Amino acid sequence: MNQTFVDTQHFSNGNRRLYHCPMDKELSDFDGTWLCEAASRLSGAPIAGLYLNLPIRNYTDEHTTWHQFISYDDHQSSDKFREFVDFILTEHRNTQSKQIKTISRHELQEMPAPWDLLVICPIILDAEFTEWLVLGYDNPTLSGRSMEDLVEDAKTVSEFILSILTKLQPLIFSPSQGLGSDILEALGSNDELAFAVFSTDGDMIMSSRRWSRFFDGKNSLISTSTIAEKWSPEWNRALGGETVKGHWLPPYNQDTPLNWSMIPWRTKLGEIKGIIVLSEVLHRNNLPEDGEKTHLLSKFISIEKERKILAKRLHDELGQSLSAALLNLELVGQSNDLGDQEAALQKARSLLNQTISDIRSISQQLRPSIIDDFGLTTALKVLCNNLSRTSDKKIHFYAFQVDSEIPEFYQITVFRICQEALEYIISYTKASVINVQLFQRETSVLLHIHDEDLFNHKDQWSLREKAGIEDYFSGIKEQTNLHNGDFHMDLQTTNGTDLIIQFPLNDYSKELQDKSYEEN
């Protein structure tokens, strides 16, 4: 059986209509690498790999509204896509029995139906858009059934996984022995999902790590040891062949109901051999609140970190210099020798000069006075010039139609973001030319950083390196989001990287501006 990586975006007629992903934040934010690993272990099954790239993000900018939509053809020659595929194959799949084949979308349309999908793995390949690797298989037992329906029904990751487990059913005779048992094993190793598979007697056959952590205690509402007993009505309905769904309030958060499901686990012949119990990790409605808490937490951590650095500098630099200066001044009083007195005074003067310099440096770090005195444009120009002078990079700064009306809190945020991004690019990349551009538009202020040859020293980067970069810039993204801004990053292997940060100049910003004035 050939494996194929195909694009299904134009594959939308009859029963070949495979999949359309609804825009689903929870799904798209979910890191499904583990699931990909699970799917890749299906080496004995007739698998076809389907690579989908879907319009998962809509957004509007000042000029146009459009769907993000990148076709497979683009990625056929894309290093990052090839590397990803290689990663999957070398790390997680027995390649000896498989042959990878790429086909065009025209060839795909000639391929015989039926098709269906087995596992869909969202993977974050970029800060802004998510690509999906889909491993599917041509299985007669599933022919005529639309995966699209399945996905559209699945409103959360948990429900989606549940659907997949159900789909796996015909392939697996026993969760611990049958074909695909390693899929369940891999599913179980996932830390994001709380689910367990029980025998009809209520004995647990396997569970995910999260399940073990949260539900293995006897006092838990959903408990491994008591599930069949405490939840007997639902359990019995599931044993009778019904999929039972409900919600419950976890003891640690009485305001957050979590959805759960019990689904019968059937053999290929339809006999019920067990029950799958699955609980959502997060309730969809609570995502924003949780996100907000995370933001606040990270903000507090960041403030505390800053305080620690400041306290250390005050103690190590200013405290020591002033103490030494004081000692020298005391020496002046204690000595009768004019030469000694002069030397001690000179030393005290030198230490105080050093202290002044340290204070200046700390003050600049806390808040660059240049922003207050001359505004954001000048501050950025100075920043770029200084960094250009002290590094081996050429950093060019351009500002367009920027006036002083940009709210003060955006000015400092844009400055900090730019400073942080440039320091990273200077420290960790081989970019030799960096362009920093600041634009003020009618309703927004936009910072665009583009380095012309980031990573030009490499033929391609590894996923780990990429993840490291994204991880670093996630702090900037969070900072941008906290200020109601929009963050976009385009990481490129050989063609430079774009970092685009945009803040709205609207009622919200005016409100914040007023607030900051009140606080002042």
Add this chain to the structure above:
Amino acid sequence: MKRIKVILADDHDIVRFGIASVIRTADDIELIGEASDGRGTIELYKQFTPDVAIVDITMPGMNGIETTRAILESYPDARILILTMHMDEEYLNQALKAGAKGYLLKNCDKQELVNGIRSIAKGDKVFSGTISMLMTEHYINSVTDVQQEKPQPRSGSIHLTKREKEILNLIADGLTSQEIAESLYISPRTVETHRANLLQKLDIKNTAGLVRYAVENGFIGA
């Protein structure tokens, strides 16, 4: 002997007290007035028209640079000595652009300040040692840049980056944002941003204008 009349502007009492103490040690210099902000300094200058005004940069309301500019608008011959904590090149540039005759750091020694006041009163220019070094370094850098034929672009000038030229070229070839994105392996969002940046930078209203600009400026096939 005619004494040099000086006014002093700084928002910190203790700093004014320290500087006044230093000035009083010189028989030929007389401190005739003090101010704690920019507007007060201008009023003081109008009242006394001193030989030298010593002005701090960071002051509430109107800063020292703006104050210098305002005084020089009415009194083009005014001799203003900036006395500041700021050692950054930009502050120096702004002060010189505003018309200040000298720039001393607050941690200069007593003699440097007194001599500085005397030099400014005579019509000379005065800079702290550190500042002179900064100016020299800047000069050397600018000469080096010229030699390498890589002039630093100025803020506000219409300079297109390599990527912008690339995109302009593709726009002129009739490609859509989607097609440009595919061609450059970047997202359409990034292309749209570049396109909007180009429109704003070149003050052009639409794509047709961009194409015209590309043709007229030789970007086709660049």
